[in-house]
Amino acid sequence: MQDNKPPRDPQDWRPATRLVHGGTMRSQFGETSEALFLTQGYVYPSMEAAEARFKGDEPGFVYSRYNNPTNAMFEERMALLEGAETARGTASGMAAVTAALLAPLKAGDHVVASRALFGSCLYIVQELLPRYGIATTLVDGKDLNAWKAALQPQTQTLFLESPTNPGLEVYDIAAIAGIAHDYGARLVVDNAFASPILQKPLQLGADCVVYSATKHIDGQGRCLGGVVLSTREFIETHIQTYLRQTGPALSPFNAWVMLKSLETLPLRVNQQMANAGRIADFLANHPLVSRCTYPGRADHPQAEIVRRQMAGGGTLVAFDLAGGKPAAFAFANALSIIKISNNLGDAKSLITHPATTTHQRLTPEARAEMGIGDGMLRLSVGLEDAEDLLADLGAALAVLESKPMAAE
């Protein structure tokens, strides 16, 4: 393994260049595409070398639960993309969220989080942490006073995702980071919905960013993965030992797939977003759609925050059909190009009914509080031709028009 450093500092490269070349380490064979090091362990030239590497006196790899050259390339490329000092890959987005929340905390600490969270994130905050003596308070993420009012002397971490799943609410990351810092706490942001192309939480003041790389970063429905990004100090103090010893390691194969996916991430996200904008305008103007939420539209309730903190409205559209669950089911069943699936950020357009899938665990009251009605659908817009997607949506709406049905 030789370290063929590029002639110029990658920090001087613009984002697209970082995504193609950042983090690349070439082996002695000079391969063009990044190599896949599918190995559990490493051999040492001597016992002395093994001793030195274990002690940290010599650089090099020890065991793939700790690190792996392919994973290291993925982590470095992610750090360059995000503008973070360092990054650590994980087996899934939930492994990244769990590490960022659990690893720095101890019994007696307190966490404040927005109520509108991805279902598994809500489980970590609401059920898992309290079992180990870490109290949590859930707030309406839009309400800055609610964040302030929830702070306690033991508050260590504030946690949010924005835009939220599935309601696509947008929270003021800079203001909430300010509230955290005034109190000596940290802000962790789950940036999966915005993607690293459209929103940079660290630049807005967040202390740690987590991704489900399963979503836009893979973007082609193949691999699970996650990543935690922060300062070297935060990662080395809180995250690194936790990941090494508890073992949610990213598979080098998945790291390789996602490393290659990063090369095309801006192209994919920008094209999916262009498609999503056209679809949102179409749905917002359709008589059977009672509400259409898209962060890129001027009628989004937090449009002003979107302009300040996002480079566009994203790839997801949420909308409500006036006919409730029967209408939502009949509509989605009538689609042909757009597939029924709970994943998102994919090249394929995917639609899901949150009330009966991702959020069915919640009570109807809790769903109502999150704005998840029985007629709500969440559409993750893909890379198909927008004209074909509009035709698919139009045909499915026409089916509803031809057989009007009463809400349940």
Ligand SMILES: *Cc1c(COP(=O)(O)O)cnc(C)c1O
């Ligand atoms: C999908 C998702 C996760 C979990 O990621 P996995 O890779 O499925 O573990 C966490 N947060 C958000 C916002 C997500 O969309």
